[in-house]
Amino acid sequence: MQKAVIEKNNETIAAQLTPVGRETVQDRVYSELRRALIGGLFEPSQVLTIRGLADALVTSTMPVREALGRLITEKALEALPNRSVRVPPITLERIDDLLRARSLIEGEAIALAATRMNSRQIASVEAMLGEWDEMRALKHKKDIDREATLNQSFHFEIYRCCGSAVLIPMIESLWLQSGPCIRVAIYAFSDAGEVDTAHYHRSIVAALAKQDAQAAREALVADISRPFAFLRDKLQSTARKD
Amino acid sequence: MQKAVIEKNNETIAAQLTPVGRETVQDRVYSELRRALIGGLFEPSQVLTIRGLADALVTSTMPVREALGRLITEKALEALPNRSVRVPPITLERIDDLLRARSLIEGEAIALAATRMNSRQIASVEAMLGEWDEMRALKHKKDIDREATLNQSFHFEIYRCCGSAVLIPMIESLWLQSGPCIRVAIYAFSDAGEVDTAHYHRSIVAALAKQDAQAAREALVADISRPFAFLRDKLQSTARKD
DNA sequence: GTTATTGATTTGTGATCACACTTGCTTTGA
DNA sequence: TCAAAGCAAGTGTGATCACAAATCAATAAC
Incomplete structure (x- = not known):
């Protein structure tokens, strides 16, 4: 042969x-x-x-x-x-620090992505929006793990489009660092009442569809700020009690 | 007892x-x-x-x-x-990627530092300027290792004042990633002729002394852009030869 | 002369062991 | 009764060994 x-x-x-x-x-x-x-x-x-x-x-x-x-x-x-x-303890300084870093870096990543995403990629993240609604509609009891996974997929699907092999690992590291904090906040959320993550995600997708980098950055910052702000308030109120 | x-x-x-x-x-x-x-x-x-x-x-x-x-x-x-x-190979995309990330994150760090540094801290980095001149005056032959070390100390002395325990490790990671690239550029520099790093550092210190965050950010970006731009040109010219 | 195969060496990976340090509990002495 | 010494279990760190995969060289086949 x-x-x-x-x-x-x-x-x-x-x-x-x-x-x-x-x-x-x-x-x-x-x-x-x-x-x-x-x-x-x-x-x-x-x-x-x-x-x-x-x-x-x-x-x-x-x-x-x-x-x-x-x-x-x-x-x-x-x-x-x-x-x-x-696993690192939660402090007020750390929360503010993490939020600032995440806003800076993930904001830059999504601004880059906004100018680079093609229609297929936008359609892909838009489809995840539907998945979210579907999950909400089907099961009344909240599946926090499922939501967290879907949220993560949504964000990184976008970040991957920024075309930076340097920023993405840094973002992963930031998620790793804020994971334990966020989860505490999410649990508190679900007790405190409903929050419509899907609403924030929709405004992100809308900005991306318009290729509006600045709007995308602002929508993203609004999205990731929520749990941090919530956790911050919670921590301050417990600190006052002591 | x-x-x-x-x-x-x-x-x-x-x-x-x-x-x-x-x-x-x-x-x-x-x-x-x-x-x-x-x-x-x-x-x-x-x-x-x-x-x-x-x-x-x-x-x-x-x-x-x-x-x-x-x-x-x-x-x-x-x-x-x-x-x-x-150790990761140098590519054009990687160079641009690293420079963008460093400008973003180190720029933010120095902007934060500019609003937070007290007079003692500013005096400390100003003293390093003198150390630099001193080194230049004493020995005509360039000591690249010494210069690199001093340059690193200068930058991190400033970054440490930004008060973020999250940003600084990221900056360290970025220096780690760009170290091999930078060194290649520095060697090419010293062949290509004199460059006055001290000049850029002086303008950084001047901005910090005025607590002008934006000016500090711009001066820093100018400083770190040089070797990257040099390396970029060098890579493009060698690529054209092939 | 060139290509394929074989065998030896090198290399990363995981397991196990020995040692030093820490931690928590028990015992001893005042 | 209480604090300090002593002991034992637990834990991280480093060394060594066994094994599998990769690399390279030399030999064999066409």
């Missing part, structure tokens, strides 16, 4: 098969911890132990310690002087 | 002793690799091996692999599908 024929054959096979992608245990542990952090499954100030997580994830300590180290450098976790690690 | 006396005694001792601070091998390896990366000791596209670095740093592979993992999550290094790691 000639070489050309073999290569052609291989190409045909390659076109039909999807790459399996050798994923290491460390990567899975890292992704899992990320998911838990962004989703707010860990509480602020909660301490994590390597062996404890290794047991929970049914692996050895090795992949866990590597994943923890990575999360610490991203400031998603905090290394105490005792050499134990915890 | 009563408890109070003992405690008083301990306090006296504590006042005279400086904490030794248990530093792990992993931390030292990480700092060392950071220093090398920011200083541009590694070339873009250079591949690094765990065992190679472990031998060079005279430790086992364990601290090195952990440090490498951390640097990869910061995008300071790149994990190839072969599971080998290299």
